[in-house]
Amino acid sequence: MKTNIFKTLIVAFAAITILAACNKEEEKAAAPVITLTEVGHENSHRATPGDDMHLEADIVAEGLINAINVELHLEEGGDYEIEKSYTEGKYIGVRNTEFHEHIDIPADAPNGEYHLHFTVTDREGQQTSATAHVIVGE
Amino acid sequence: MRHINFTLLLAACLMAGCQPDGRDMEQPAIIDYGNNTCPADCEQFHTGDTIHFCYQFTDNEELGNYNIEIHNNFDHHTHSTSSVECDQEADKEPVNPWIFNHDYSIPEGSKDYTAQLDIAIPADADPGDYHFMVRLTDRAGWQQLRSVAIKLLP
Numbered sequence: 001m002k003t004n005i006f007k008t009l010i011v012a013f014a015a016i017t018i019l020a021a022c023n024k025e026e027e028k029a030a031a032p033v034i035t036l037t038e039v040g041h042e043n044s045h046r047a048t049p050g051d052d053m054h055l056e057a058d059i060v061a062e063g064l065i066n067a068i069n070v071e072l073h074l075e076e077g078g079d080y081e082i083e084k085s086y087t088e089g090k091y092i093g094v095r096n097t098e099f100h101e102h103i104d105i106p107a108d109a110p111n112g113e114y115h116l117h118f119t120v121t122d123r124e125g126q127q128t129s130a131t132a133h134v135i136v137g138e
Numbered sequence: 139m140r141h142i143n144f145t146l147l148l149a150a151c152l153m154a155g156c157q158p159d160g161r162d163m164e165q166p167a168i169i170d171y172g173n174n175t176c177p178a179d180c181e182q183f184h185t186g187d188t189i190h191f192c193y194q195f196t197d198n199e200e201l202g203n204y205n206i207e208i209h210n211n212f213d214h215h216t217h218s219t220s221s222v223e224c225d226q227e228a229d230k231e232p233v234n235p236w237i238f239n240h241d242y243s244i245p246e247g248s249k250d251y252t253a254q255l256d257i258a259i260p261a262d263a264d265p266g267d268y269h270f271m272v273r274l275t276d277r278a279g280w281q282q283l284r285s286v287a288i289k290l291l292p
Contacts, residue, residue, distance in 0.1 A: 041213055051231075054215055064279045089241055090205035095279035096165075100271070102209060 029063035032120040034130040037098075039116060047114075047136050050107035055118075057099040057130065063122030064093050070103060072134060075113040082109065093123075111137035162278035166197035171252060177270050180224035182289045186261035193272060193284075195251045200277040201244045204253060210235035211267040211287065224287045226267050236263035236290070265290045 038056035040046045047053035053072075059065060068086040073079070084103060091097050116132040170178075171194045183189060195201055212230045236259065244251050270286040
């Protein structure tokens with residue numbers, strides 16, 4: 001009888017250990033990871049008003065991409081801003097993607113130094129941003 | 139003895155439940171469709187013509203959807219997936235470049251799918267070098283990219 005109780009205890013212990021180990025699998029997905037691979041033609045970090053700017057990034061999002069937001073704002077001397085959001089289509093609901101877009105830089109964009117903020121939000125609401133400097137001008 | 143058997147059975151059941159819910163970790167594949175593969179790298183088309191898109195898609199579990207996007211390569215940029223260099227025209231500024239971006243569904247439960255579409259090239263599109271991008275996503279969200287260099291002739 002004693003042996004039976006002992007064995008039952010071992011089984012119970014094993015079960016609890018394994019179940020506890022299992023819970024770790026339900027941990028939150030890792031936050032999105034962004035690698036900016038090209039900002040401006042051939043990664044020159046330059047753009048020209050009236051032209052488009054190449055923007056390329058490798059994105060990995062275990063929690064699946066829900067939105068991508070691109071913001072380019074003048075660093076000094078004004079609040080000029082170019083913003084573009086992607087919330088549907090080829091980049092959304094995916095785990096990995098190569099983002100490649102030609103972002104229009106309006107002809108009236110003032111010359112100067114800009115900050116680029118490239119933000120990815122996953123379906124769990126986790127956000128990652130990558131930033132870069134861009135010079136707009138001839 | 140029965141207890142040992144029971145222990146083993148229980149352990150096996152729990153371990154099975156423990157697998158990371160059989161998560162799909164494989165990307166889908168975009169494969170040539172023999173001689174019918176279209177567009178092929180460096181293929182040339184005339185503006186106003188039709189591209190008879192044809193590729194084979196496969197996945198280990200289930201395909202999801204795909205997207206075709208076409209953008210100009212007048213400045214001759216690269217993509218991580220393009221391995222072929224074609225004869226390229228001199229760099230130029232776009233005037234009326236062809237921009238195409240469409241999502242397509244794949245029947246549910248497909249592991250294998252032959253994608254065939256007719257894509258009309260606008261007659262007034264700028265001729266020149268273009269990138270034809272195919273993005274295939276499986277049900278788990280893994281995406282495969284194929285970038286094909288094409289040329290539009292007037």
